[in-house]
Amino acid sequence: MKLSACIEWLFSDASDDFAERIRLAKAAGLDAVEFWFWSNKDLDAIAAALDETGLPLSGFVAEPMIALTDPANHSAFLAGLKTSMQTAQRLGARVLIAQAGDDLPGRTREEQHAALVECLKAAAGILEGSGVRLGVEPLNTLIDHKGYYLSSTREALNIIDEVGRPEIGIVYDLYHSYVMGEKIEEVLKDRVSRVLHAHVADHPGRNDPGHGKINLGKRLAWLYDNGYSGAVGLEYRPDGSTADALQKVRATLNDTTG
Template sequence: MYLSACIEWLFKDSAPDFADRIHAAKNAGLSAVEFHLWDDKPIDLIRAALDETGVKLTSFCIGPRRSLVDPAQHGEFLEAVAATLETAKTLGRPPLVVASGFTREGVSLEEQRAEAVKALKQAAALAEEAGVVLVLEPLNTIVSHPGMFLSSTTLALDIIEEVGSDHLRLLYDVFHSNVMGEDMEAVLKGRIHLVQHVQFADNPGRNEPGTGTIDWPAVVAQLRALGYDGGIGLEYQPTLPSDQSIAQARAATGL
């Protein structure tokens, strides 16, 4: 496993200019970074910084965000996928993060799931053509994202299996899963091959590992036992200067 700094939040203190955070991550001994939406970012400067440092981009989000479960938004969603894929091609073709959108009141779970599958099949076909993997992310509805349709890791994996494309995988965020009361080993056992990326933040607070109640050595051991050996996104809001925050995250996780 290797660490990837979410430069949306990390290094913001020492590098106000966004692309400079890639250099800061490299100087901190990290080989990978990730961020959130792309359409407010200096893409040319990011590309140059990645080239200069050799740092890998592990993910960013499809934007603008649109609903998977509302067919009225599917056209705009697919337009966003296409535009984001073009940007991804210039940045090393990293995985692209997809969120579900909000639950439609008065519409059954089955209908909403069917609409999500329909949209994701079309999006996965576009991703396959571009040589990019999409990663579907469940988000917690208790603390951060009330009303979000997809908050269950199990449902997300069910949808991914139904779509049936090698270009759609799971982004498993330990913070969101922990907030929802999931047992990580139970929800990922036998399905770890569907996990493309993992993100860490402690609970409560969504701060660096070691600030909350999550047993990080156990989390890392369980991920290894399940067979995961990919990137670990440090997607948290730091409470310390970034270099110190990353040092604490390393100490808490053993990574």
């Protein structure tokens, strides 16, 4: 299992410098790093730290982060996607992350579903041949993202299947899926190949794995046993020192009992 540190939260207790957080991730024995927005970071320093440590960059957010459920936003998103793709190529990232946006008042779910399919088809054309893929992320609407459109992993996968392009998949966050009451073996059955990247955090609290009640190890074992081969993004709020907790985090993610 390859572990990717989301340095927006991990190692924030030790440094305000994102390049230094990359070095701290390397020192802690992690396999990759990731972050959210790229436009607010010193990309030269990030590139130098990645080169120095040899850590791959799992991915980051495709900017601008605007509602793809609204067709009025598609032109701006697609223009920004080109720049995000070029940044990903520069930094060696293979996955860009997109969010669907809010459930829009006055629009049916069918209309918004169709808007997402339309935008993602156009995005696939931009990404074709680049080596960069786009993952749409379902999020929970019960705690963290009330009003978000895409809370269902099944619907996200249905959208991906309608798009029908290898450049487009999903980011599967085990925390968000658990909060929405989903069972991984049901929502991902026969469609694990559409998962471009995975995220973990525990519940309640969205803290370190091992601090809550999700059996993350068993769920990750199922994911890998059914064909997933990518990294697992550690996207949680550390409850204390990131480095001090990592031994327990690793043990939790490798514990398939229970």
